[in-house]
Amino acid sequence: MASLSVHSDRLEIHLTRTERTLALRRDSIVVQRESIRSVIITEDPWIWLRGIRSLGSIIPLIVAAGTWKFHGGKDFVSIKRHRPAVVIDLVDEEFARVILTSQHAADFIDSLKLPAPPTGPTT
Template structure:
């Protein structure tokens, strides 16, 4: 399962080998000073917007890859029954939001918010 890691001054979405295959891309990285908000998403599939392209998806089961909408591109790595973390990003980068499944979403949100505020 994907993980959110803090490395230097960046938040990185680290994907497993199978997730890379399903998402049709490698890891995703965003600078901490580009992060606008971090919040938990108990129902991550309700957060998806637009069309999946490219990636893998089965509604309500798995969402891996890029979702495109009028609001910009989002990256998703979410799974049925697992809460997620939503990271809102400033306009201008590759993605506007990152949605990543995380069993400890509340703790991860706290850790990321602390890192963002420290910047």
């Protein structure tokens, strides 16, 4: 399962060796935090696939890894069976959406939340 590293300015998605092989991808995926439009948790990641597999592997309802192209761009997918996953919608990045199976989806979403700006009296 991919590991997610949240930094103050970016999100790094480090794929396992198996995921890199299945996805036919060498590098980690790095996205700027300001490019993240929304993040949700889904119980059925398969319904979020759109378009056709361009580069990668799929065994329907078992595993999907790689790039899926659709009319508006491309998505990166790394999902396994019917496990919970995060769906990350992006703007101005290599991928329009990243879908990843994750056991720690709720913790990941919490780590993306920015602290609220301090509020105080205005003068």
